Each structure stands twice: as C-alpha cells, then as structure tokens.
Amino acid sequence: xxxxxxxxxxxxxxxxxxxxxxxxxxxxxxxxxxxxxxxxxxxxxxxxxxxxxxxxxxxxxxxxxxxxxxxxxxxxxxxxxxxxxxxxxxxxxxxxxxxxxxxxxxxxxxxxxxxxxxxxxxxxxxxxxxxxxxxxxxxxxxxxxxxxxxxxxxxxxxxxxxxxxxxxxxxxxxxxxxxxxxxxxxxxxxxxxxxxxxxxxxxxxxxxxxxxxxxxxxxxxxxxxxxxxxxxxxxxxxxxxxxxxxxxxxxx
Amino acid sequence: xxxxxxxxxxxxxxxxxxxxxxxxxxxxxxxxxxxxxxxxxxxxxxxxxxxxxxxxxxxxxxxxxxxxxxxxxxxxxxxxxxxxxxxxxxxxxxxxxxxxxxxxxxxxxxxxxxxxxxxxxxxxxxxxxxxxxxxxxxxxxxxxxxxxxxxxxxxxxxxxxxxxxxxxxxxxxxxxxxxxxxxxxxxxxxxxxxxxxxxxxxxxxxxxxxxxxxxxxxxxxxxxxxxxxxxxxxxxxxxxxxxxxxxxxxxx
DNA sequence: AAAAATAACTGGTCAGACCAGTAGGCAATA
DNA sequence: TATTGCCTACTGGTCTGACCAGTTATTTTT
Numbered sequence: 001x002x003x004x005x006x007x008x009x010x011x012x013x014x015x016x017x018x019x020x021x022x023x024x025x026x027x028x029x030x031x032x033x034x035x036x037x038x039x040x041x042x043x044x045x046x047x048x049x050x051x052x053x054x055x056x057x058x059x060x061x062x063x064x065x066x067x068x069x070x071x072x073x074x075x076x077x078x079x080x081x082x083x084x085x086x087x088x089x090x091x092x093x094x095x096x097x098x099x100x101x102x103x104x105x106x107x108x109x110x111x112x113x114x115x116x117x118x119x120x121x122x123x124x125x126x127x128x129x130x131x132x133x134x135x136x137x138x139x140x141x142x143x144x145x146x147x148x149x150x151x152x153x154x155x156x157x158x159x160x161x162x163x164x165x166x167x168x169x170x171x172x173x174x175x176x177x178x179x180x181x182x183x184x185x186x187x188x189x190x191x192x193x194x195x196x197x198x199x200x201x202x203x204x205x206x207x208x209x210x211x212x213x214x215x216x217x218x219x220x221x222x223x224x225x226x227x228x229x230x231x232x233x234x235x236x237x238x239x240x241x242x243x244x245x246x247x248x249x250x251x252x
Numbered sequence: 253x254x255x256x257x258x259x260x261x262x263x264x265x266x267x268x269x270x271x272x273x274x275x276x277x278x279x280x281x282x283x284x285x286x287x288x289x290x291x292x293x294x295x296x297x298x299x300x301x302x303x304x305x306x307x308x309x310x311x312x313x314x315x316x317x318x319x320x321x322x323x324x325x326x327x328x329x330x331x332x333x334x335x336x337x338x339x340x341x342x343x344x345x346x347x348x349x350x351x352x353x354x355x356x357x358x359x360x361x362x363x364x365x366x367x368x369x370x371x372x373x374x375x376x377x378x379x380x381x382x383x384x385x386x387x388x389x390x391x392x393x394x395x396x397x398x399x400x401x402x403x404x405x406x407x408x409x410x411x412x413x414x415x416x417x418x419x420x421x422x423x424x425x426x427x428x429x430x431x432x433x434x435x436x437x438x439x440x441x442x443x444x445x446x447x448x449x450x451x452x453x454x455x456x457x458x459x460x461x462x463x464x465x466x467x468x469x470x471x472x473x474x475x476x477x478x479x480x481x482x483x484x485x486x487x488x489x490x491x492x493x494x495x496x497x498x499x500x501x502x503x504x
Numbered sequence: 505a506a507a508a509a510t511a512a513c514t515g516g517t518c519a520g521a522c523c524a525g526t527a528g529g530c531a532a533t534a
Numbered sequence: 535t536a537t538t539g540c541c542t543a544c545t546g547g548t549c550t551g552a553c554c555a556g557t558t559a560t561t562t563t564t
Contacts, residue, residue: 002312002547004300028514039549041293044516045300048256052304060254061514061556095409098362102354110350157347161413254516280545291518296547313525313545 003038008046010036012055015066026056026064096165097221101214103162104146108197108213110153112206119152120202127198131191145194149201149213186223193219255290260298262288264307267318278308278316349473353466355414356398360449360465362405364458371404372454379450383443397446401453401465438475445471 011026026032029047033040047064050056058064111119126148130141150162193216200209263278278284281299285292299316302308310316363371378400382393402414445468452461 004547008304030514041296041550042548044293045296045547048297048300049304052260052301058515059556060516061558063514095407098407099355099358099409099413102358103351106350106354155347155350157351161351165409165413256516282545293519294517297516299546310546311525312547313527315545 004042004045004049007036007038007042008049011046012050015055024066025062026066028063094221094225097217097224099165101217101221103158104150104217105210105214107146107150107153107155107158107162108201109206109210110155110158111149112201112204112209114154115152115201115204119148123148123152123198123201127194130194145198149197152201189219190216256294256297256301259288259290259294260301263298264302264305267307276318277314278318280315346473346477349469349476353469353473355410356402356469357462357466359398359402359405359407359410359414360453361458361462362407362410363401364453364456364461366406367404367453367456371400375400375404375450375453379446382446397450401449404453441471442468 011032027035029040029043032043036043047056047058051058056064056066111123115123123145126141126145130145133141147162150159153159193212196212197209197216200212263284279287281292281295284295288295299308299310303310307319308316309319363375367375375397378393378397382397385393399414402411405411445464448464449461449468452464
C-alpha cells in the first residue's frame with residue numbers, strides 16, 4: 001500500500017481510538033513528518049485524504065483539527081464541508097438514530113438471512129466480548145457487535161453507508177453508553193436486547209431480527225430523549241463525549 | 253481558498269459535468285500540473301482529496317481513474333477498497349435498491365409527517381415536472397421528485413446519506429428508467445406509484461407514504477430482476493449506464 | 505500602557521530529483 | 535514462426551529544501 005494511504009489510516013485510527021478528540025488540534029505537519037519518518041509532502045497528501053473524508057479540517061496558519069461533528073457552543077464558524085450540515089442541530093443525535101433504526105434493522109434482517117458460518121462465528125465472538133466487557137468502560141465492543149452484524153448482511157452498499165456514518169455512530173453509541181449504562185435497569189434492558197438480536201440472527205430469523213434490532217435502536221433513542229428532558233443526561237450532545245472520555249482513564 | 257482545494261473541486265466538476273465518465277482514465281499528474289499551471293504536488297494533494305471522497309481511484313504506474321459508481325463517501329469510508337467492492341458486482345444494483353427501499357420509505361414517512369408548506373410546494377413542483385416529462389428522455393425528473401421528498405424529511409443525516417449515494421442513485425434510476433419505462437405497463441404502474449406516494453405525502457399520511465414508497469422501490473427492484481433474468485435488459489449493471497448516457501444526446 | 509515591529513510558529517506552494525510499477529516495442533532466441 | 539525477454543517511455547510514489555503566507559505571542563518602540 002502507498003505510504004500516504006497508510007499514513008492516513010494510521011492518523012484516522014489515532015483519532016478514532018481516542019488519541020484525539022473532535023475539535024482537538026493535530027500535531028503540525030512538520031512534527032508528524034518527523035514523528036512518522038516520512039516527508040512532509042506525504043503527510044500533506046494523507047491529510048488531504050482525511051480532509052476529503054471529512055475527518056479533519058485545516059486552517060492556514062493555525063493547524064489541522066479533528067472535525068467536530070456536532071454543534072457545541074464552540075468558537076468561530078469553523079465548518080467542515082460535510083459536517084457543516086450538522087452544526088447547531090442538537091437534533092442530529094436523534095436524526096442519526098432515526099436512520100440507524102432503519103439500517104440496523106435491515107442489517108439484522110439480512111444478516112439472519114445471509115450470514116455464513118464464518119459470519120456467525122464473528123458475531124458470536126463480538127457478542128461474547130460485549131458481554132464480558134465492563135459496560136461502563138467504552139462503547140467499542142457495542143459498536144463492534146453491531147458492525148459484525150452489518151458485515152454479515154453481505155450488502156456492500158449497506159456496509160459502505162454505515163461505515164460512512166461510523167464517526168457519528170461512535171459518538172451516539174458512546175453517548176448512549178455513557179447515559180444509559182450507568183442506570184442498571186437500562187443496562188439490563190439493553191443487554192437483553194442485544195441478546196435477543198444475537199439469538200435471532202443465529203437462529204436465522206430475519207423478520208424477528210429486524211423487529212428486535214429496530215426496537216433496540218428505538219428504545220435507545222426514546223430512553224435518551226427521556227433522560228435529556230429530565231435534565232439528567234451526562235452527555236447531552238456528542239461533543240462532550242470526548243470530554244467525559246478523557247476523564248475516564250480506562251480506555252484501551 | 254487553497255489552490256489544492258480549488259483544483260479538487262474543478263476536477264470533480266469536470267468529472268460530474270460529463271467530461272469524464274466512470275471508469276475513464278484521468279490525465280496524468282504531470283499533464284494536469286502543466287495544464288492547470290500548478291505544481292505536481294498540488295495536483296497530488298487535490299487527487300488525494302478526491303480519493304478521500306471516493307471520486308477517483310489511483311493505480312501505481314497506470315494512472316487515476318474516475319471511480320465507477322460513487323463519489324463520496326462520504327467516505328467514508330470513501331477510498332478505493334470500498335469502490336473495488338462494487339466493481340463487477342452486478343448485485344450492487346440490488347444491494348442499493350435494498351437500502352433505498354428502507355431509506356426512501358423512511359424519507360416518505362418523515363416527509364408526510366414534517367413537511368412544511370414550502371416543502372409541499374417543492375414536491376408538487378417536482379411531481380408536476382415528472383408528469384410532464386417524456387418518460388424516455390432521462391431520469392433526472394424522477395430523481396428530483398424523490399430528492400424533494402427526502403429533503404422534506406428534515407433529517408440532515410438522511411439527506412446526507414442519500415446525497416452521498418446520489419451518483420449511485422442516478423445510475424439505478426437511470427437503469428430503471430431505461431429498462432422499465434419503455435414497457436408501457438411498467439411505465440403506467442410506476443406512474444401510479446409516484447402518484448400515490450405524492451398523494452400520501454400531501455395528505456400527511458406517514459404510514460401510507462412509507463408503505464407505498466417502499467413498495468415502489470421494491471417493485472422496481474423486482475421488475476428489474478425479472479427483466480434481467482429474461483435477458484431483455486437494456487442496462488444490466490450500472491457501469492454501462494454511462495455508456496448509454498453518452499449515446500443519448502438529450503441529456504440536460 | 506498602548507501600539508508597532510518582530511520572531512517563531514502554522515499551513516500553502518513550488519521546483520527538481522529519484523524510486524517504482526506498467527505497458528508496448530523490438531530484437532534475440534528457441 | 536512464435537516466444538521470450540529486455541529496453542524504454544510512460545505512469546504514480548516519495549523525498550528534499552526552499553520560499554510564500556497567515557497566526558500568534560513576544561518584544562520592542564512610542
């Protein structure tokens with residue numbers, strides 16, 4: 001693989017894995033070049049790639065910043081091309097969940113219908129990891145479980161679309177985990193829902209899987225809406241997820 | 253604006269405006285640099301940006317090529333690995349329709365629920381244009397009608413996702429128009445479906461709108477599948493859609 | 505203290521060089 | 535003749551080092 005590509009992936013992973021939070025400034029190009037032992041030209045090409053993907057935005061004389069997906073009370077009108085759309089819309093979270101409901105439902109349906117034994121194995125593995133993980137730690141196992149199901153759908157377009165929403169997804173999952181999991185009843189309900197999704201897919205019951213998966217997302221959405229109205233939310237909008245994440249030292 | 257950005261936009265416009273068709277080879281980097289009077293580094297940065305958006309894919313020693321099927325993605329994704337997935341997979345068309353069924357259904361649902369009077373006006377206008385257009389001419393009015401409904405959903409994420417699939421969409425719509433509309437019964441059925449969708453949205457009947465919209469996409473999908481099995485398809489896979497497009501001079 | 509010049513960052517662009525795949529031509533060989 | 539194989543002229547991939555252009559904090563002036 002071309003180095004520039006490789007670098008762009010490494011940087012993206014660095015960002016997603018919590019090394020850098022949305023809005024945060026990335027190291028300077030010269031620093032990155034030195035750090036990663038490549039020329040600055042390569043760094044610039046990699047950064048442009050991330051820019052094209054909407055992962056970062058760059059400001060002349062200031063630096064490159066991890067794209068802020070969502071609103072926030074933040075500073076200037078710094079808009080990223082794609083993500084600009086979301087600015088100032090606190091509804092975004094629910095908009096996303098609205099779409100997730102559809103797509104995850106379809107994914108579960110197709111997964112139950114088309115999953116190969118290898119797929120089932122992967123899903124099982126992801127589910128096991130999800131069960132064993134401390135629900136309070138982080139959102140990744142949750143996301144992985146859903147992801148495994150999506151991939152088992154064998155619909156590249158679906159995979160592509162959900163992959164494109166990955167960043168947003170992570171934030172919502174994160175938000176839901178942070179807000180919902182601390183409440184025991186919630187945690188249990190969600191756990192049961194995951195289990196039922198898992199079972200439906202394994203049992204190859206498409207309709208059931210779809211129904212349950214949709215209900216799951218709907219439940220999360222409704223629960224968060226309720227919490228938000230009570231004013232007891234830990235995270236109101238995904239932006240702050242990074243902050244609470246930084247406060248939680250148990251990240252991988 | 254930074255030159256690299258500007259260049260990337262100019263190149264993208266060049267591609268989308270029909271100067272370059274999917275799969276087609278772009279001029280070499282050195283050529284572009286000379287032609288556009290910028291350094292090769294700038295060209296490379298611009299190309300990486302397009303790469304990140306999934307507009308092009310680049311092959312060492314061969315050149316850069318307009319990505320078959322997609323622009324962006326967004327991302328997400330974006331990038332050649334995703335696009336590669338689509339190449340040569342005739343199933344892609346149906347994969348896309350599978351997703352469209354969900355998203356268009358949801359869009360219609362939300363549109364019926366949330367559309368403002370302005371939205372309704374726009375939809376009416378698009379529908380009128382669709383009715384008055386010669387069905388054989390091109391797919392744009394069809395796409396515009398669906399688009400108007402999507403925008404009326406007032407879900408930026410949904411708009412974003414479907415926008416990212418725009419080119420794919422155009423191809424499938426185009427394919428369906430090319431294959432289905434020449435057959436009178438099909439044309440009539442589809443016309444009736446559009447009408448029912450339109451009426452359901454205008455009458456603010458979310459459930460009905462969703463059901464009809466989903467059935468519509470499903471119908472198109474099934475019909476095309478059937479045609480393809482009969483071997484009477486004009487366009488089998490989206491890839492060739494561009495070719496037929498070039499052959500049809502009546503494009504806007 | 506306020507204003508202006510400065511210095512030390514940051515990204516943006518350029519030029520030219522060289523490495524590394526690819527493809528076509530053309531000669532030497534079997 | 536047909537095949538092999540090299541050579542060459544493409545293509546993108548990377549590096550270097552320079553200079554331009556915004557941003558910001560510091561330091562000098564006033």
